[in-house]
Amino acid sequence: MSTNRPGAARVMLVLLGLLWGLNWPAVKISLSGVSPWALRSTGLGVAACTVFALGLLRRRPMALPRGRERLHLVVAGLLNVALFNILLTFAQLGAATSRVAIITYSMPLWATLAARLVLGERLDTLRAGGLALGAAGLAVLLWPLLAGGLPAGILLALGAAISWALGTVYMKWARLSAEPLALAGWQLLIGAAVALTGLMAFEPGRHFPPWSEIDVRLLLALGYHILFGMAAAHVLWFSIVARMPAGVAALGTLLVPVVGVSGAVLLLGERPALTDLAGFALIFCAALCVLLPARRTAPR
Template sequence: MSSSPAVADGRKNAGQRSAGAKAMLLLLGLVWGLNWPAVKVALSGVSPWSLRTVGLGAAALTVFALGLMRGRKLAVRSGRERLHIAVAGLLNVAAFNILLTFAQLGAATSRVAIITYSMPLWATLFARIALGERLDRVRLAGLLLGACGLAILLLPLIGGGLPHGVLFALAAALSWAAGTVYMKWARLTSDPLCIAAWQLLIGALVALTGLLSFEGLPHWSQWDHLSQRVLIALGYHILFGMALAYVLWFSIIALLPAGVAALGTLLVPVVGVSSAVLVLGERPGMTDLSGFALIFCAALCVLMPAGIFKRG
């Protein structure tokens, strides 16, 4: 029996929404990937604390505005939820973004991007320890590949002492993973858009606190000397790398399964490393590329839906 016109139209609309979400996922990979060299260029004229204060502040305002436009409930009434959102915001947004900024000051952008995207591996390991989540063969293989990739990247540097940028990148990956597992453990019930908006605001307030503590009140005269290249990079970071990217991300996760959305983010380090070569003139060595290949494959293993290789 053929499907009714209503069912057929529903399938057609669902297919169109899925196709649109996948197109947005591709755009997000490009936007977030290009944000890596944009941040590096912006840091040549803007302090890390200023960059994160403005960037996270713009992202928070954008997500709050998106939530209001969609009629979402943005108030968190439960004291328990407020506490857990605050802790997750400190780990997932504040520490992650601030550590990454200082990482880019102390190491090549391509290497920072490669090390940072070990974060799904750490999240898988932390989930096993803290939540008792089981590891199938694919995830165990992913952890092994990731360990080998990090070893290839880090062992040659240990003799002369690991650069601060590398340590900050590793700390950022660990912070993101800890925040992700903490959110799973907390079992938050608030609207995801609400959670994201408040976490971004917490990140912006932490960055502002750092700015006022280490640099004092900002003066507009500090921005007069910025070159056109720095201003373009800063504008890209604020408007595209933060504001647009978060709008795209929350639109995507409303339309696609979380696993598909997570797999789509693997485009980000590929674009990040490639754009660092093209825009910044970086030349990753064979060690970097080998480590990147292993970590990329490892992340692919741990982000795949469980049981994907099992026969039905």
């Protein structure tokens, strides 16, 4: 794919922020009628099929990597896709969607910290300040909840953010050389297989409500999640990565929690507390510090 159209890539990045951001309330509404494991196995399965179809249409090598890369791919798929998505699903069952979205996007902070410990990457002043802002944001967000004990949904959201960060650092450490679309497709397939295993093991019985009990709101939310929040968004994301530097693309995803929190307020009727908004502002600024490109000293 051509990489000389930054304007089109920026438009696609804004569209991705809208798709992934609105997916947060869509998942919350879908969970009111669909079981958690069924929702994830269906969404991840359709997304995997879509990515493989795109790879075949573009004539990319989509075969499973050989040797040690196969093991690395499985570990990355478990961390990046399976564990991340499953934890987030149950997090939204136990906490407000806006609060879960805010905590999840502390991921760049955990990734920066893990890269420092695992990869030996140095922290410049901007990133160190970002870590401090992120810690302050999490403290402001979680402090009012400590009196009654942290809800399970909050802990699961933290686990999802850490899992996503560890998966990102693991992929960098493993130095996977396979086709990016193939890596994405197989990771999504691994996530779908794990979710399907959970479905068969933990959710006997009905997974979707009967047609007579499905209202328009649930049907629209479920259709949006599967077709747009998972399948179309992943295809869009890989197209963006092919057109833009990875750092710039990652910076653009900061639009997602903004849309997610706004969508939770407008579509779900949630009213974030002042501490939620303050924590969100601090974590957003912290992620911005971490994702901005490092300054380089100009040669004399």
